[in-house]
Each structure stands twice: as structure tokens, then as C-alpha cells.
Amino acid sequence: MKLLVNPSLDEACSAFKDAMSSGEVVIIVGECEVEYEGRAASTLTSGERVVIFKQDGSLLVHRPEGYEPVNWQPPGCSFRASVTDEVFRVSATRLSPYEVLTISFSKVKLLFSEKLQDRGAFSLYASEEDMKRAIQLNPALIEEGLRLLTSEKDLGEAGYADFVGEDSNGNFVVIEVKRTSAGVEEVLQLARYVNEAKQRVNRPIRGILVAPSLRKGGQKLLEQLKLEFKMLSPERCRRELKRGRDVGLMEFMGLKR
Amino acid sequence: MKLLVNPSLDEACSAFKDAMSSGEVVIIVGECEVEYEGRAASTLTSGERVVIFKQDGSLLVHRPEGYEPVNWQPPGCSFRASVTDEVFRVSATRLSPYEVLTISFSKVKLLFSEKLQDRGAFSLYASEEDMKRAIQLNPALIEEGLRLLTSEKDLGEAGYADFVGEDSNGNFVVIEVKRTSAGVEEVLQLARYVNEAKQRVNRPIRGILVAPSLRKGGQKLLEQLKLEFKMLSPERCRRELKRGRDVGLMEFMGLKR
DNA sequence: ACGTCGATCTCGAAC
DNA sequence: GTTCGAGGTCGACGT
Incomplete structure (x- = not known):
């Protein structure tokens, strides 16, 4: 379990790497830009968002409004994190179809990570x-x-x-x-x-x-x-x-x- | 901005109410059960999840794996929070169609809230x-x-x-x-x-x-x-x-x- | 209000 | 792997 408030980008980066390697869910709240290229292509200019990284290699970028993530990556991609030029950058790459999503954080307000235990049973009943x-x-x-x-x-x-x-x-x-x-x-x-x-x-x-x-x-x-x-x-x-x-x-x- | 680590359920509840009334995004990580009734009906037994509440009245319940939320509510619903019998309960009600989602937290590990600023422009290519x-x-x-x-x-x-x-x-x-x-x-x-x-x-x-x-x-x-x-x-x-x-x-x- | 259609749809199942 | 249909689909647009 890890919790960082207003960490430096380097701190955030190393905490992210640690957390992902030990199979934790990571939540980052901060200012970022997002680029996506694959089946389609998209750009998202700077703003504050909530980003969730899961251990199965899925990823969600949520703006402060709306049900749907503005950007995402389905399960099965590999993450790479680095800090260069005052930017904490995480790229999520997926093969088949080949797609890359890159999140560039200029400011991290919160980084939380923990291995979540969820063995709950989900049941859906007909309407x-x-x-x-x-x-x-x-x-x-x-x-x-x-x-x-x-x-x-x-x-x-x-x-x-x-x-x-x-x-x-x-x-x-x-x-x-x-x-x-x-x-x-x-x-x-x-x-x-x-x-x-x-x-x-x-x-x-x-x-x-x-x-x-x-x-x-x-x-x-x-x-x-x-x-x-x-x-x-x-x-x-x-x-x-x-x-x-x-x-x-x-x-x-x-x-x- | 608010950050609580392992708060009591009462603390979490009052922080949640404060945050929602001041238009903040709320993230809660904790152990919960979820019930949904509306177009269909579903139950989710206890486990650790990430829940995001947004100012526009949308809500997402995420398990530690998978791209999709296990339960959710689209924008436009009203939240009600209370603590009874050692349970912090948030219900999200939506009219048209009438649907109710109830999350019952038995343990809150993290509650984070903040008003996020996001004026970023999103562009999608190759549609x-x-x-x-x-x-x-x-x-x-x-x-x-x-x-x-x-x-x-x-x-x-x-x-x-x-x-x-x-x-x-x-x-x-x-x-x-x-x-x-x-x-x-x-x-x-x-x-x-x-x-x-x-x-x-x-x-x-x-x-x-x-x-x-x-x-x-x-x-x-x-x-x-x-x-x-x-x-x-x-x-x-x-x-x-x-x-x-x-x-x-x-x-x-x-x-x- | 309702209906249709697109989506980086996602997901599962069948072939 | 490809193909196909379901979804609490959601969201946008038109009537």
C-alpha cells in the first residue's frame, strides 16, 4: 500500500513502478495530457483527471464529468513509466490491435496504490x-x-x-x-x-x-x-x-x- | 480538497456529503457490497473496489480487474449517504428510467475528494x-x-x-x-x-x-x-x-x- | 419523448 | 484466431 500527496514526479514514477510490479491497483489524480494512436487516434490537452491502472493491464482516464472514460486501454497491455523534462510519462502498449496510449503528467496531486482483494460474486437478474x-x-x-x-x-x-x-x-x-x-x-x-x-x-x-x-x-x-x-x-x-x-x-x- | 485514510464510517460519510455539496469528485477505495435495481437488477457481494462519484451525478464501481465498471450510474442521478448499523451506505437514484444503485461500505480505506479543473480539448481522428x-x-x-x-x-x-x-x-x-x-x-x-x-x-x-x-x-x-x-x-x-x-x-x- | 446509429465500443461464445 | 450478437450498453443527433 502506498499513498503520496503532491509528490515530485520522480517519486510518483518510482512508486508507480513499484506498485505495478507487485500487482497493485494504482490511482493517480493530477494534471496530464493524453495521446492515443491505434484503431483511431486522439489527443487530449492538459487538464486534471483521475487515472486508474489495473493489474490486468487495463487503464482508464476519467475527466471530472461523464460516465465514460475519455481515454482508456483494455486489459492486456504493458505499462512503461519514465520522467523526462519535468514530465512523468506512462505509456500503455497493446498488441493486436497495436495501440499505444501515453499519459503525460505535469503535476501529480495524489498517487494511491494497493493490492485489492475482491472475490465477490456478481449476479445479474433479468428485467x-x-x-x-x-x-x-x-x-x-x-x-x-x-x-x-x-x-x-x-x-x-x-x-x-x-x-x-x-x-x-x-x-x-x-x-x-x-x-x-x-x-x-x-x-x-x-x-x-x-x-x-x-x-x-x-x-x-x-x-x-x-x-x-x-x-x-x-x-x-x-x-x-x-x-x-x-x-x-x-x-x-x-x-x-x-x-x-x-x-x-x-x-x-x-x-x- | 480532502483526504482520509482508514477513516471511521461516520467520518467518511460526512466528508462525502461535504465534497458532493461543493461539487468535488470523490474517490472511495474500500470494502463494499453493491445492489442495483432498475432496467434489470444485480447484486455484488463483498469485496474491495474503487468507486468514483462525479459532480454530474455519475458513478462508477470498479473491481481490481477489467475495463468495464461492474456497476455504475449514468450522469444525472442524486446521491444520498448515511451510516446505519456499521455500514456507510450511498444510494444513487435516477429517474427515467427509474433506477437505484446502493453501495454499502463496511470499510473505507481511502476517501479522496477534490474539485478538478479540466478544460482540455479532446480530438478524435479517423472516425x-x-x-x-x-x-x-x-x-x-x-x-x-x-x-x-x-x-x-x-x-x-x-x-x-x-x-x-x-x-x-x-x-x-x-x-x-x-x-x-x-x-x-x-x-x-x-x-x-x-x-x-x-x-x-x-x-x-x-x-x-x-x-x-x-x-x-x-x-x-x-x-x-x-x-x-x-x-x-x-x-x-x-x-x-x-x-x-x-x-x-x-x-x-x-x-x- | 422516442428511435436510429456509431463506438478506439467491450465482452463472451461459437465456429 | 475470426466472427457474431448482447449490453442495465452510452452518447449523439434527428424527429
């Missing part, structure tokens, strides 16, 4: 949008033989049901999708859509609530209102989308012939 | 824009005798072709330009433009894809769709632009070529 896409792709996720008629159908003032469709017996089906555990609120929402539909469609109507789980209160209410529940998890939808992409690609290739 | 400018300047880069009629012509719902023109035989020509190697996707894009043009122009139409190279799949599809490919690199265009500038300058100075 409700993903679930709807998966259902549209494969309505059988809800029920075998289900055919979707429209999506986001306008059911009037009650709002918009996620889907309406028709089951294998010709019944009209109204579907409401939730990404998280459903409760009383969601059952009532579905009930409103079903009631709206009853005033417009003159045949048997089923209402299906689709969610990864249904809480107690929702369960009771659901039975009273004679609605139905279909368990479907975002994870399952994620897999289905992945599968669907592959199938879609196959069809696309076969169709072209 | 697709540069290629288009070069082509406009000298259409013969694509084909001898080619005359451009318009650029970015509105071809309706299919989108916008980069150029339309007329070849030396009076055929209508639709042109799509790519800076990098072109594949199936780009051929399909050109095909859409050509189809749109066919509904509007009642004469022979050629479609030309301009790019530094054409990959396998794109090549096959291109032949099937009877479209054409013209190799042109960004580097060549850069040279052409440079030449054009020189010529323009000469003419401006009143000199003969």
Missing part, C-alpha cells in the same frame, strides 16, 4: 422487459398451446395488460407479468384488466398472473377472484432468451439459403 | 465521419465517375443511407460506409436502404458497401443480395483529407496546383 421478450418468443413458458394476440393491449382506463391471448380451448387470456414476487397489489391489477376485458370480449376469460412467486395474501385473493398463477423466474427467461437467440440465428441462416 | 468527408471531397475513392446526389438522404423508415448518387451509366447508387471491417449486419443495413430506394426510384439501383474489409458471412450474403463491396480504409481517407486541405489551402492562397 421485466426480458421476461416479456422471452414470453413473446415462447408463449409455452406460460402454458402449452397459448397464442398471443397482442402485447401491451389497450384495455382502456384500467391500463395496459402485458399480454392478451387465446388458450388451446379458445378461451380469452389476459396476462400480467411481474419480475419479483407478486402480492395482493399485483392480483388486483390483473383483476382490473380482466374486468375491463369482460366488457369487450363475449367469451370465457382467464386471467393469469406470471411471477417468480406469489405471496400468501395474493394467493388467497387470487383464489377468491378465480384467477390463476403461473410461476416463472427471470432466470428461466434469461436462459430462454439465450436459447431463442440461437434458434433465431439458425432459422435466419436456413431461411436465407 | 467514420472523416471517411464520409473524404468521400464527399472525392467520390472517385469509391468509383470513377460517381456523382453524389445527396448525403444522409432520408430513405424513410429503413433509416438513412450515408450517400446516394449516380454512376457513369446513370444507375442510382446507394452507399453505406463503415470505418471497421463489415459483416452480415452491415450488409443487411445496406440491403434495407436499397429496398427502400427501390420503392422510390424507378431505375436500376446498385448498393455499395464501403469499408476497409468484408468478413466471410457478409461476403456470402452480399453476393446473394447482389450488392457490391468497395474496399476503403480510414487511413486512406485521412490522407485524402490531408491532400484536400492542402489543395484547398493552395487555392485559398491563390496558387496553382
Whole structure:
């Protein structure tokens, strides 16, 4: 671990070398110019930025505003640091494609380095949008033989049901999708859509609530209102989308012939 | 400017609030968990990370490896910080789409904040824009005798072709330009433009894809769709632009070529 | 507000 | 290695 405040450029340079050779993450805040040449080319004139160097050979130059780095280098490049003419210069070189990024510090305000321990697990869960896409792709996720008629159908003032469709017996089906555990609120929402539909469609109507789980209160209410529940998890939808992409690609290739 | 090393969570929290209210960039290195809920949802279990908060309401969570932030929030969100139960918690909320990201620090190793001054100018060279400018300047880069009629012509719902023109035989020509190697996707894009043009122009139409190279799949599809490919690199265009500038300058100075 | 498109996109997976 | 599609893509530009 190392921390330097307003160090000389020489101090910063040697600390940088030490840190990188021992596999630490280095953060430098200071005034710098940046040049890049490779797939494209760019220059950035002097200003104060935050630069992060990682042990996997990636690098980020961040201005004080904006989500995206103004300059960067992906993992796998090699760093070279030196001081000449009152400038602490770090170049990051990458092969394939060949690209060089050079940062020239005229002033270092902060240099921090440390080996960070991160064994954390990252999990990403599907959005409700993903679930709807998966259902549209494969309505059988809800029920075998289900055919979707429209999506986001306008059911009037009650709002918009996620889907309406028709089951294998010709019944009209109204579907409401939730990404998280459903409760009383969601059952009532579905009930409103079903009631709206009853005033417009003159045949048997089923209402299906689709969610990864249904809480107690929702369960009771659901039975009273004679609605139905279909368990479907975002994870399952994620897999289905992945599968669907592959199938879609196959069809696309076969169709072209 | 503020710098805290191994501060208490309360110290970190109050420093964070001070810094954000005075428009500083804040960097926190420490052990944290991250939760996100919005378009999708994600969790990240405990580990050491670098977190950058910017004045424009953007936020980045970086692990010790990788170019991309593991979690983030784009500009425009509002931060809220608090300490409860031995946890320093920062939540970043964004409306439209509604998204919340929460970082829970169990340990802060470093907190640095400062108002950064950055008025630097960023310039990028060899973009697709540069290629288009070069082509406009000298259409013969694509084909001898080619005359451009318009650029970015509105071809309706299919989108916008980069150029339309007329070849030396009076055929209508639709042109799509790519800076990098072109594949199936780009051929399909050109095909859409050509189809749109066919509904509007009642004469022979050629479609030309301009790019530094054409990959396998794109090549096959291109032949099937009877479209054409013209190799042109960004580097060549850069040279052409440079030449054009020189010529323009000469003419401006009143000199003969 | 929404839609399209480019990006030094990056990343992963399949071939 | 090349090719290809996804992304919480982001960001810019046009309608």
C-alpha cells in the first residue's frame, strides 16, 4: 500500500513502478495530457483527471464529468513509466490491435496504490422487459398451446395488460407479468384488466398472473377472484432468451439459403 | 480538497456529503457490497473496489480487474449517504428510467475528494465521419465517375443511407460506409436502404458497401443480395483529407496546383 | 419523448 | 484466431 500527496514526479514514477510490479491497483489524480494512436487516434490537452491502472493491464482516464472514460486501454497491455523534462510519462502498449496510449503528467496531486482483494460474486437478474421478450418468443413458458394476440393491449382506463391471448380451448387470456414476487397489489391489477376485458370480449376469460412467486395474501385473493398463477423466474427467461437467440440465428441462416 | 485514510464510517460519510455539496469528485477505495435495481437488477457481494462519484451525478464501481465498471450510474442521478448499523451506505437514484444503485461500505480505506479543473480539448481522428468527408471531397475513392446526389438522404423508415448518387451509366447508387471491417449486419443495413430506394426510384439501383474489409458471412450474403463491396480504409481517407486541405489551402492562397 | 446509429465500443461464445 | 450478437450498453443527433 502506498499513498503520496503532491509528490515530485520522480517519486510518483518510482512508486508507480513499484506498485505495478507487485500487482497493485494504482490511482493517480493530477494534471496530464493524453495521446492515443491505434484503431483511431486522439489527443487530449492538459487538464486534471483521475487515472486508474489495473493489474490486468487495463487503464482508464476519467475527466471530472461523464460516465465514460475519455481515454482508456483494455486489459492486456504493458505499462512503461519514465520522467523526462519535468514530465512523468506512462505509456500503455497493446498488441493486436497495436495501440499505444501515453499519459503525460505535469503535476501529480495524489498517487494511491494497493493490492485489492475482491472475490465477490456478481449476479445479474433479468428485467421485466426480458421476461416479456422471452414470453413473446415462447408463449409455452406460460402454458402449452397459448397464442398471443397482442402485447401491451389497450384495455382502456384500467391500463395496459402485458399480454392478451387465446388458450388451446379458445378461451380469452389476459396476462400480467411481474419480475419479483407478486402480492395482493399485483392480483388486483390483473383483476382490473380482466374486468375491463369482460366488457369487450363475449367469451370465457382467464386471467393469469406470471411471477417468480406469489405471496400468501395474493394467493388467497387470487383464489377468491378465480384467477390463476403461473410461476416463472427471470432466470428461466434469461436462459430462454439465450436459447431463442440461437434458434433465431439458425432459422435466419436456413431461411436465407 | 480532502483526504482520509482508514477513516471511521461516520467520518467518511460526512466528508462525502461535504465534497458532493461543493461539487468535488470523490474517490472511495474500500470494502463494499453493491445492489442495483432498475432496467434489470444485480447484486455484488463483498469485496474491495474503487468507486468514483462525479459532480454530474455519475458513478462508477470498479473491481481490481477489467475495463468495464461492474456497476455504475449514468450522469444525472442524486446521491444520498448515511451510516446505519456499521455500514456507510450511498444510494444513487435516477429517474427515467427509474433506477437505484446502493453501495454499502463496511470499510473505507481511502476517501479522496477534490474539485478538478479540466478544460482540455479532446480530438478524435479517423472516425467514420472523416471517411464520409473524404468521400464527399472525392467520390472517385469509391468509383470513377460517381456523382453524389445527396448525403444522409432520408430513405424513410429503413433509416438513412450515408450517400446516394449516380454512376457513369446513370444507375442510382446507394452507399453505406463503415470505418471497421463489415459483416452480415452491415450488409443487411445496406440491403434495407436499397429496398427502400427501390420503392422510390424507378431505375436500376446498385448498393455499395464501403469499408476497409468484408468478413466471410457478409461476403456470402452480399453476393446473394447482389450488392457490391468497395474496399476503403480510414487511413486512406485521412490522407485524402490531408491532400484536400492542402489543395484547398493552395487555392485559398491563390496558387496553382 | 422516442428511435436510429456509431463506438478506439467491450465482452463472451461459437465456429 | 475470426466472427457474431448482447449490453442495465452510452452518447449523439434527428424527429
